[in-house]
Amino acid sequence: MHMSLRVRESSLTNPRGNVESVPGGLSSDQRFDAEKAFSSVLVSTVREAVGNALGRNVLEVLTSNGLLDDANNSKEFDRKLELLFGNGAGVLERMVVKDLNRRLGIRYDSEASFDYEKSLETARQVCFLEGRLN
């Protein structure tokens, strides 16, 4: 709990922070593994969120459109999602973050203001920290 809070604070002060902003740092191998693990969790979360909300057919269309190729690149993912879903993109992003936070044990508040990029960065930091602690 305390650790998560520290990570969240670190992410807020450095919203564009990357792996280097994780306290204590990681070796390049650990960094690679953590990045890979986060990417895998994120893509499976996006698949689950879209599939559960809009069904398998829609998910297949999105996969063939290459949406999931950029799930780890929040700006690009955001851009594609908006092109496809218009105003609904924000709802899908919230659903992805809610699911991701649940998986990583991060509190999600649907009443709070929402920033997809910052939320992903927070999740990434927590994922990296957990990887370091394991």
Next chain:
Amino acid sequence: MSGSEILSTLLGSEVRGDLLVLFHRNPGLIDTVDGVARRIGRTTVAVISEVRELLVVGVLMQKRIGASEVVFLDRAKDRELLEAVANHLKTVRISGEN
């Protein structure tokens, strides 16, 4: 109703998204609006107008069981609507400049 309009209705709010997920994960679910609200961790007040939208579009249906009004997923209509959404998304180009 076009695929794009269906999509806008289905993803009109976070609560509506939560309702879709709930019913897609539990396609046999039959419950009151109060019960549905509890299942997604919301209040009845927050959910009632969102359920109404899904009733209008036809994803959900309503019927009376004893003294209670219950809602449930219309699987055939849901399939039909999501098919229309999928066909609409096939026509949208997302490749191009970053």
